[in-house]
Amino acid sequence: MDTPHNGGLPDGVVGTGRTTGVAESVIREMTREAIDRGAINLSQGIPDEDETPPEIKRAAKEAIDTDSQYTITWGLPELREAVSERYAEWKGIEYDPETEVTITNGTSEAIMSTMLALAGPGDEVIYFEPVYESYIPASQFAGANPIPLDMTEGLAPDYDALAQAAERARILVLNTPMNPTGKVFTREELERIEEIVFEHDLIVLTDEIYEHIVYTDDYVSPVEIGDLAERTVVCTGMSKTFSVTGWRIGFCLAPEYLSRELRKIHDYTSICAPTPFQRAGVEALSLPNSYYEELSDSYERRRDQLCSGLREAGLEPVEPDGAYYVMTRYPTDETDLEFCYRLIREAGVAPVPGSSFYTDPDAEADWVRFTFSRNESTIDEAIDRLLENRWW
Template identity: 80%
Template sequence: MTDRSLPEDIVGADRTSGVAESVIREMTREALQQDAINLSQGIPDAGETPDTVEKAAKNAISTESQYTITWGLPDLRDAVSEQYAEWKSVEYDPETEVTITTGTSEAIMSTMLALAEKGDEVIYFEPVYESYIPASQFAGATAIPLDITDSLELDYNRLEAAAEDARILVLNTPMNPTGKVFTREELKRIEDIVFEHDLILLTDEIYEHIVYDENYLSPIEVGDLADRTVVCTGMSKTFSVTGWRVGFCLAPEYLSKELRKVHDYATICAPTPFQRAGVEALSLPDSYYTDLADAYESRRDRLYEGLCEAGLDPIKPDGAYYMMTRYPTNENDIEFCYRLIREAGVAAVPGSSFYTDPDAEADWIRFTFSRNESTLDEAIERLCENRWW
């Protein structure tokens, strides 16, 4: 059969050139093929979703399976607004300032496409969740990564210099992959820089309820930052429903009306039955969030001890459910991760995938402790029994 496909040099747009598939999802596929325990992607085990939330979704499939209005189910927007007023003491109008998106990733992408354009600069801290890198590129913006790997502390002089010509500052707190939680002092300094240089702050707060530091603050709770901030969060991590794809995007009306333009045409609306379940989820008592953080703290400590036992060098995070770990071999991080899957039967993510430079070298890898303790125990046993390092 004659090959009638187009020549490769005329296929594709500049905005996608050099963008590779997600390394995190690649590791998940490799884990499935090799029957390895997947500690690469942040996927909880079955049975983690609250029963009432799961039941609400099942019931809604029979009664609410058509489009909601683009901005989301009114009851859910009301619930999000009410909860943020209670949790953060910040008022958002559910009609004009709360948008239900198809996951937090879509909220970030819609925000970036709406508020950044060619020639704009976008600042973020590395190691960084990999989604921010293509989001900046798709918008035509120039990424300005600031590396904080060694100390996880901000260099305010570098941030100040980068902010002079920047448009957007991206902040992830708690941070994926490091688990860093930004302090009040750091957020105050960030507030000064945001207003001095007229920046928009895009915050990814999907792990806001998985924190082990009682002093955790959302950036919108600091000074007047809420006036310049787009908050991207959602249901995935808090309620163990990563496949439902229901995100929450909160921002002042002048920012919301712009990002809603992209959201409208990109996705129309988030899945309706799962939006309905979100109303039930946000009615859960405060004890749910306390128990959630306590459960993940226990898993964090178990994985930390297990990785130490296996001869690795982990760093205990202050939030989220990931753990950076150094390894004592001369292999690069990608080679080590593939070998880990094949020989130890456990999947992790190469550290280099969290850097803008496609040729970045990293001497660490990332594990997740989103799985239950029995899964973590089995993974630790495999690591201890099959170590070559």
């Protein structure tokens, strides 16, 4: 008699050390729960459809008829040129569009390609927590060891801890404005960080996807500080600035010696970013400076609207200086995950548990994150639900 097989499944452990312990995104999990429960989704940073400028939507639709095949792997030449010109204007750094600008499948792919290219087994990657959840698995997938530096209290970097970690690290990740807290690193903070970077020969990966959503005059890009541009990979893109999170068009700007390495990963994982949306990116980058001013002003109004509503509902928001998220303390003994699920079920509003922004999978956090990327009427409805269904 034949030996029965085990349902066709392989024996032993499936997967490798690169994936062991990596869970699905909690942010996306909360979105799925919101959809299933019919809750207002204030978890994932998804703008409403009417936030997208109509002229770039038209450009994308037109491009489907004319530009539906591969572009050059590094991106549509016209888009790389537009990125180079705009960032020279915005940050005062000239990137060669041929060798130093790469169009990626969103900022997440830019970060992942950079990490896989520049970090390896045994290397150490420093980042400040609470942190956007993507950096943690990106480090692990590269085989590197993540070194989180906690800045929960006061949202200020501990330079002594940074200098100590930098002695053995390879990469420092900076995110400004920061997700989830909305912290904007000041010029003075970045100048001190630059000293440590050069003293310990670090490479910097900076995530600046929220660079145009800022509510303070203190914002500067890390590449504007001293000589940091010489050893920094800037990861940014269209998603947040133009409310096209599903288009997946990222910009990766770096000196040629760094771009050359990350392009190897991008080439074999992505080939190229979606062509019609790259074409629309050229149109997007032609918008006047007033567009960016209005964008920031609009989100600042919504920030104030949500923070006021959360305070009225008996929660304790920490007002952000940038991005479109609010970290909020809550006054119950529930875990942050329990509080989130109960809020979805009983109040019909979905946030994200704060523990998802820490490396420790068992982190205890007494706060949750809300987004104000939605329009004002949606935020008003969410506030009404919190007020009407409050149990805390």
